Amino acid sequence: MRILLSRTDRVGDLILSTPAIASMRRSFPDAHITLACSRYNSVVVDRSPDVDELAILPEDVAPAAFGSRFRGVDLAVALAPRNVDHALVAATRAPRRVGYTYATRYLARLTLRTKLTDVVLSQADPATAERRPRMTIAHEVDQVLAVAIAAGATTLFRDLVLPVTEDDRAAAGPLPPRPIVVQLGKRWTEGGSTAESALTLFRELRALGHPLVATYGDDARALGEAVGRAGIADLVLGDLCFHAWAAVFAQAACVLTIDTGATHVASAVRVPTVVVFEHKWFRLASQEWSPYRVPNAILRKPPDESDASLRASRAEIVAAVASLL
Structure with missing residues (x-):
């Protein structure tokens, strides 16, 4: 067949x-x-x-x-x-x-x-x-x-499949033990979040006592470089190949991300995940694309970027990460 x-x-x-x-x-x-x-x-x-x-x-x-x-x-x-x-x-x-x-x-x-x-x-x-x-x-x-x-499938398999090898871990390089990994993306800088607030979030996550690792791709290069310059993460990793990126997630105590494919990479390597979804279409996105079969917290961006809204959002994020550590 x-x-x-x-x-x-x-x-x-x-x-x-x-x-x-x-x-x-x-x-x-x-x-x-x-x-x-x-x-x-x-x-x-x-x-x-x-x-x-x-x-x-x-x-x-x-x-x-x-x-x-x-x-x-x-x-x-x-x-x-x-x-x-x-x-x-x-x-x-x-x-x-x-x-x-x-x-x-x-x-x-x-x-x-x-x-x-x-x-x-x-x-x-x-x-x-x-x-x-x-x-x-x-x-x-x-x-x-x-x-x-x-289509005729009768034997169902419900786990995500994404093999990660020791070679992938080696390609990712040494990480601090049990870090909080923050996946940076363009959406951290728009629509209910700002670059300045994202940098402040790193400083507030420090209170949780875990090392901080930031990862980013082309869409968030400027933000990743800003995190590096500010010295607010223990390690900043950009331009990782896909499987090395997954290997970084696999070694995390928790992954924090906005709504991107990073959510599903983290689920595939079975790591607790906090996802900050966009304010618009939240009811759909937070159900259809929530972290899958891992401990998780689902949050919603604020509807505006006022100081009060951003401060409240950051506090909610830090509390959610703390609950999964």
Whole structure:
């Protein structure tokens, strides 16, 4: 049996799809499983024990043209509710083509009925979640597992899969023992947070008595360099390769991050995590993309950047980190 899975979007979303991928492997142990992904997110699965082959979607190739290369597969599954993955899977013309979309996207639902043989509906809609505060939104892991079940998966695996090796730890370099790791990102400097407040947060986290390690990528280079210049972290690490970055998280007593893929890397290496979500769409995001199966605290950014709001937010963050140490 030949199976094609597709997920070409973000790193964090592919991490949250690894239980579905593992479930497909366990349910079809003798199948040849190919995963179509992007160059960007392929780092999540380049060591996957559940995939026989990776197929990287070139940036200059249309998804439908790429999907047509897989005609002859028995089953094709879009693990993301995106046009790219739907088009790729549809183009395989597999006897069974499975995917999902949101229940409130009525036009997409009608269109997909002509492209896929099985369409799973998700209730994860931002506007609906805000209008109905008591509404429960399934975690993305469970949404993607529902797609795997629709595709025939009968042996479910619910843990995130992200192997980290001793070589990864060595590549990350020596860390202070049991640090609080703060993942810096652009959102620390906007929309209910400021760069100055983020620097002050480091000083206030000192009171917890754990070493502080800051990590950052290109989007937060200026903030990372500011933390380094201020001398408010024991170690500042930028431009780590993906697996070394995961290895830093794996050695943490707690990871603190805004809402990015770092949340899901921390969950995959099973570390307590504090996530500060954006004020807008909080009800949806804090359920659908919350830390998965690890001790956690979920916080909401303030609606403004007044001194009082920022001070209260920092106090809430420090208390949340303390509760997980």
